[in-house]
Amino acid sequence: MFLIHxxxxxxxEQSEFKAGGEAHIVRPKQPTELSDDQWAEYLFMRxxxxxxxxxxxxxxxxxxxxxxxxxxxxxxxIKAIYKMGEKPPTKYK
Amino acid sequence: MKNKYSIxxxxxxxxxxxxxxxxxxxxxxxxxxxxxxxxxxxxHGLATAYYLAKKHDMKNIAVVEKGxxxxxxxxxxxxxxxxxxLWDASAGLYDHALKIWENLSxxxxxNVMFSQRGVMNLAHNLQDVRDLKRRTxxxxxxxxxxxxxNTEQVKKFCPIINTSPDIRYPVLGGTLQRRAGTARHDAxxxxxxxGADEMGVDIIQNCEVKGIKxxxxxxxxxxxxxxxxxxxxxxxxxxGHSSVIANMAGLRLPLESKPLQALVSEPVKPIIxxxxxxxxxxxxxxxxxxxxxxxxxxxxxYVSYSQKGSHDIxxxxxxxxxxxxxxxxxxxxxxxxxxxxxxxxDASPIISKTPIKGxxxxxxxxxxxxxxxxxxxxxxxHTIANDEPHKxxxxxxxxxxxxxxxxxxxxxxxxxx
Numbered sequence: 001m002f003l004i005h006x007x008x009x010x011x012x013e014q015s016e017f018k019a020g021g022e023a024h025i026v027r028p029k030q031p032t033e034l035s036d037d038q039w040a041e042y043l044f045m046r047x048x049x050x051x052x053x054x055x056x057x058x059x060x061x062x063x064x065x066x067x068x069x070x071x072x073x074x075x076x077x078i079k080a081i082y083k084m085g086e087k088p089p090t091k092y093k
Numbered sequence: 094m095k096n097k098y099s100i101x102x103x104x105x106x107x108x109x110x111x112x113x114x115x116x117x118x119x120x121x122x123x124x125x126x127x128x129x130x131x132x133x134x135x136x137h138g139l140a141t142a143y144y145l146a147k148k149h150d151m152k153n154i155a156v157v158e159k160g161x162x163x164x165x166x167x168x169x170x171x172x173x174x175x176x177x178x179l180w181d182a183s184a185g186l187y188d189h190a191l192k193i194w195e196n197l198s199x200x201x202x203x204n205v206m207f208s209q210r211g212v213m214n215l216a217h218n219l220q221d222v223r224d225l226k227r228r229t230x231x232x233x234x235x236x237x238x239x240x241x242x243n244t245e246q247v248k249k250f251c252p253i254i255n256t257s258p259d260i261r262y263p264v265l266g267g268t269l270q271r272r273a274g275t276a277r278h279d280a281x282x283x284x285x286x287x288g289a290d291e292m293g294v295d296i297i298q299n300c301e302v303k304g305i306k307x308x309x310x311x312x313x314x315x316x317x318x319x320x321x322x323x324x325x326x327x328x329x330x331x332x333g334h335s336s337v338i339a340n341m342a343g344l345r346l347p348l349e350s351k352p353l354q355a356l357v358s359e360p361v362k363p364i365i366x367x368x369x370x371x372x373x374x375x376x377x378x379x380x381x382x383x384x385x386x387x388x389x390x391x392x393x394x395y396v397s398y399s400q401k402g403s404h405d406i407x408x409x410x411x412x413x414x415x416x417x418x419x420x421x422x423x424x425x426x427x428x429x430x431x432x433x434x435x436x437x438x439d440a441s442p443i444i445s446k447t448p449i450k451g452x453x454x455x456x457x458x459x460x461x462x463x464x465x466x467x468x469x470x471x472x473x474x475h476t477i478a479n480d481e482p483h484k485x486x487x488x489x490x491x492x493x494x495x496x497x498x499x500x501x502x503x504x505x506x507x508x509x510x
Binding site (some may be wrong): 001013014015018019021036037039040041043044045046047048049050053055057071073074075076 | 334336337340345346347348349350393394395396397398399401403404405435438494495496497
């Protein structure tokens with residue numbers, strides 16, 4: 001359990017939120033052109049990083065808006081939060 | 094040779110106040126080179142090494158473990174063993190394991206305290222009832238024992254369950270697999286470690302893998318905290334850390350690692366002589382031989398390697414437990430912990446070759462790997478030794494995420510795993 005600072009509502013308990021998995025996975029522009037390998041990569045393969053990871057979260061029991069989070073998965077420390085469409089902070093790359 | 098454990102050896106050792114028991118396994122320094130290195134000294138990894146040595150006559154095997162053996166998920170689960178899975182592939186896999194469990198203590202000469210006390214899965218809504226009946230039929234077609242129980246039969250089998258129609262999620266029925274049950278989780282790791290050690294497997298503890306070296310598509314060896322170990326074949330059985338190891342080899346896996354929690358109560362006299370699982374309200378409970386209630390909770394929905402879980406997950410589970418078992422309302426919980434489970438998109442494991450020659454993965458067991466320990470080790474050993482999967486684990490290959498031939502047990506098993 002940890003606290004999350006929703007960019008729209010402010011600080012709330014993590015149980016109000018739902019994790020949406022790895023962020024910045026781009027939907028294929030031309031799905032008909034994709035091979036089975038590329039589909040597998042897009043649909044299933046994940047970085048699943050131990051350390052600093054970029055994720056999507058949604059304030060499910062609040063404003064229901066999606067946003068991005070940079071979080072250290074080894075100790076659950078949140079490094080940064082930024083809105084959808086914003087550029088990810090470069091210092092965690 | 095290991096001395097045989099028996100009533101005679103117990104009496105003999107009592108004369109020396111049990112201070113001179115032979116060491117169950119050694120503490121060797123890694124050799125420069127091994128034919129096969131198993132990464133991960135949990136139950137699955139040790140079982141793999143054991144069967145490689147025993148059934149495939151492999152020599153020069155090492156198991157490297159970053160902590161101590163059985164200190165990961167092997168010692169953190171709720172020890173439930175069952176094989177009542179829906180799909181044919183899963184039924185084959187898990188029942189293979191269950192058959193080995195039935196004779197494991199004798200085979201290892203190590204009491205793994207396997208207890209076939211039965212596992213009951215509860216239905217709380219109409220869809221549960223339909224799913225569980227369907228699964229019962231599927232199980233019986235696959236030769237797996239399964240019966241469907243109505244509410245009265247559930248109450249008769251486990252009288253402390255609240256079967257009143259007034260509760261939030263009333264018990265509408267359930268399934269029972271009588272051959273299912275529990276085992277002592279630590280003993281499984283220790284038994285396999287002792288057996289593997291006897292056949293010359295080096296069990297190297299406190300040895301963390303830091304990198305995998307390869308030239309082209311061939312493996313050179315592994316970098317560890319105890320130096321470089323040369324090897325051509327690597328079997329990875331690293332549970333929650335599978336993606337970390339895969340990353341070292343430049344391989345991508347379809348896994349997400351999440352905390353799964355369990356907790357035990359203070360010890361009490363025998364009160365529940367079976368295992369009861371409920372998927373709909375996500376609560377399962379059994380009682381250990383020490384008398385503690387062993388309670389399994391759910392996973393958090395975010396990726397984490399912290400071995401901690403959220404409090405609200407435990408709270409939700411205990412709410413459900415109290416509604417189903419009002420008799421536990423004054424029980425105090427003694428310990429709570431988390432383990433990191435690697436979950437596949439289809440909730441089925443991967444026991445597979447990889448695109449890299451000599452690199453094999455046994456992962457993705459998610460929340461339900463303990464029950465499969467002996468079968469998983471046996472089939473993974475077969476896969477490594479022959480460079481081909483056994484027919485029982487052929488469906489559980491890594492390529493299924495490309496072909497789309499998934500083994501979707503997420504909802505299908507109708508249980509919390």
